[in-house]
Amino acid sequence: MSLKRIIVTNAKGGCGKTTITTNIASHYALQGRTVRLFDHDAQGSSLAWINRRPEDAAPITGVDASKNSDHRLTRSWQLRVPSETDIALIDSPAGTDITEMTSLFQHHDSVLIPVLPSPIDIHATAHFIKALLTTGGTRQQMIRLAVVANRVRKNTIMYHSLERFLFSLNIPFITSLRDTQLYAKAIEMGVGVQELATARNKTDKEQWAPVFRWLDTPVVTRTAPVTSIFNRFEQ
Numbered sequence: 752m753s754l755k756r757i758i759v760t761n762a763k764g765g766c767g768k769t770t771i772t773t774n775i776a777s778h779y780a781l782q783g784r785t786v787r788l789f790d791h792d793a794q795g796s797s798l799a800w801i802n803r804r805p806e807d808a809a810p811i812t813g814v815d816a817s818k819n820s821d822h823r824l825t826r827s828w829q830l831r832v833p834s835e836t837d838i839a840l841i842d843s844p845a846g847t848d849i850t851e852m853t854s855l856f857q858h859h860d861s862v863l864i865p866v867l868p869s870p871i872d873i874h875a876t877a878h879f880i881k882a883l884l885t886t887g888g889t890r891q892q893m894i895r896l897a898v899v900a901n902r903v904r905k906n907t908i909m910y911h912s913l914e915r916f917l918f919s920l921n922i923p924f925i926t927s928l929r930d931t932q933l934y935a936k937a938i939e940m941g942v943g944v945q946e947l948a949t950a951r952n953k954t955d956k957e958q959w960a961p962v963f964r965w966l967d968t969p970v971v972t973r974t975a976p977v978t979s980i981f982n983r984f985e986q
């Protein structure tokens with residue numbers, strides 16, 4: 752199997768980057784894939800989650816990518832992906848510098864952007880996506896982007912305005928994850944929601960299915976040229 756690289760990012764804090772990264776890691780680890788999670792956030796939440804994984808859980812390797820912890824190694828050596836890796840996941844920090852972020856992009860990366868249903872988050876995410884699409888790294892690499900709505904309470908006014916915003920983007924809006932304590936519980940236990948031994952996660956498993964379908968679709972190219980996506984922001 753060839754290496755799949757997945758980046759979870761949004762400059763906005765608290766939108767669910769770590770929650771989404773850890774759940775993707777858990778899914779592929781459960782499938783028996785070799786998963787390497789690069790935590791670019793100095794808070795180290797993803798690494799702390801890996802450290803809390805139960806001993807008998809499917810293994811996930813964590814890499815502290817927030818700093819060059821061993822100065823004898825070059826940064827690119829430290830961040831290299833060993834050939835046996837199936838899935839390389841990147842959890843990124845809030846307030847991420849857009850140029851630094853896009854410099855990480857490689858051909859055929861899948862980039863997931865979580866967004867919360869709140870006016871501040873919608874505004875910040877629109878700004879972030881615009882910056883992402885107009886930065887060299889995104890234009891040059893054939894990456895593909897998708898948005899995931901997170902902490903959703905359907906049938907609320909805010910959810911409807913988030914939905915309108917996401918459909919206006921012309922980039923895939925692949926799923927809505929509900930707001931549930933199960934995510935905090937899973938983070939605390941070092942597992943993904945699908946690893947929780949409860950029937951209460953049935954809805955969550957269903958809500959994740961489109962994410963894995965999208966990630967497992969072979970990457971050919973972006974569905975729309977960057978310029979046509981960008982024009983939407985100009986209207």
Ligand SMILES: Nc1ncnc2c1ncn2[C@@H]1O[C@H](COP(=O)(O)OP(=O)(O)OP(=O)(O)O)[C@@H](O)[C@H]1O
Nearest residue numbers: 764765766767768769770845902929930931934935
């Ligand atoms: N779908 C959800 N339902 C309920 N709580 C959630 C959900 N997604 C995330 N949370 C909670 O929201 C908080 C922020 O989530 P998370 O840490 O994943 O965001 P983040 O984008 O990684 O934050 P940061 O920018 O600080 O790295 C956490 O307490 C998490 O448990």
Ligand SMILES: [Mg+2]
Nearest residue numbers: 768769792796
């Ligand atoms: Mg985080």
